[in-house]
Amino acid sequence: MKGRGWLLVGRWALRVALVIWLGFGLWNALHNIGDLSALRDRGRTAQAQVIGREIVPPQASVGYVHYAFKVERFAVENRFPVPRAAYPEYPTGRAFTVTYLPEHPHTHQMGLVDGARVLRSEVMAVLLGILGVLALGLPLLAIEAALHTRRPGSTPRG
Numbered sequence: 001m002k003g004r005g006w007l008l009v010g011r012w013a014l015r016v017a018l019v020i021w022l023g024f025g026l027w028n029a030l031h032n033i034g035d036l037s038a039l040r041d042r043g044r045t046a047q048a049q050v051i052g053r054e055i056v057p058p059q060a061s062v063g064y065v066h067y068a069f070k071v072e073r074f075a076v077e078n079r080f081p082v083p084r085a086a087y088p089e090y091p092t093g094r095a096f097t098v099t100y101l102p103e104h105p106h107t108h109q110m111g112l113v114d115g116a117r118v119l120r121s122e123v124m125a126v127l128l129g130i131l132g133v134l135a136l137g138l139p140l141l142a143i144e145a146a147l148h149t150r151r152p153g154s155t156p157r158g
Contacts, residue, residue: 007143014140021132029125036121039113043099046071048110050094053087054079065090069098071105080110 048069056063064079065087082090100108111117 004147007147011140011143011147014136014143018133018136018140021136022129025125025129025132029122029129033118033121033125035107036109036113036118038101039099039107039109040115040118042101042103043113044102045097045099045112047095048098050090050092050096051077052092053082053090056084060084063087067096069100069108071100071102076100076105076108078106078108 046069048067050065051068052066054064054066061084062081063084065082066077066079068075068077070076096110097112098108098110099113
C-alpha cells in the first residue's frame with residue numbers, strides 16, 4: 001500500500017474512532033450526570049461502613065475495599081478500588097457517608113452529592129469531549145490536508 005492508501009486507511013480509522021469516542025462519551029456523560037443530578041435532587045445520606053478488604057497478590061498495586069450501608073431493612077454492599085499503599089486508611093469498621101436514591105439504593109455515590117459535584121462532572125465531561133475531538137480531529141485534519149494537496153505536475157481530479 002502506497003502513502004496515499006495509508007492516508008485513506010488512517011482517515012477512515014480516525015473517523016470511526018471519533019464517532020465511537022463521541023458516542024460512548026456522550027452516553028457515559030449523560031448516564032453519570034443523570035445519576036448525579038438525581039442523587040443531588042432526591043438523594044438521601046446514610047453511613048456506610050467498611051466490611052472488609054479484598055486480599056490481593058503481593059505484586060498487585062490496587063485492591064478493593066468492601067463496604068455496606070443499610071436502607072430500611074436491607075443492606076446494600078459494594079466495593080471500590082484502593083491503591084494497596086492506602087489499605088491502612090480503610091480499616092474494617094471505618095464509617096463514611098454515602099448518598100443514595102431511596103427508590104434504587106444501588107444507585108449511590110460515596111460522600112455528599114451537591115450542585116458543585118454535579119457541575120464538576122459536567123465540566124469534566126465537556127473537557128474530555130474536547131480532548132477527544134482534538135486528539136482524533138487534529139490528525140484527521142492533517143490527513144485531509146495531505147490528501148487534498150496537489151503534487152507538482154499532477155492534474156486536478158475532475
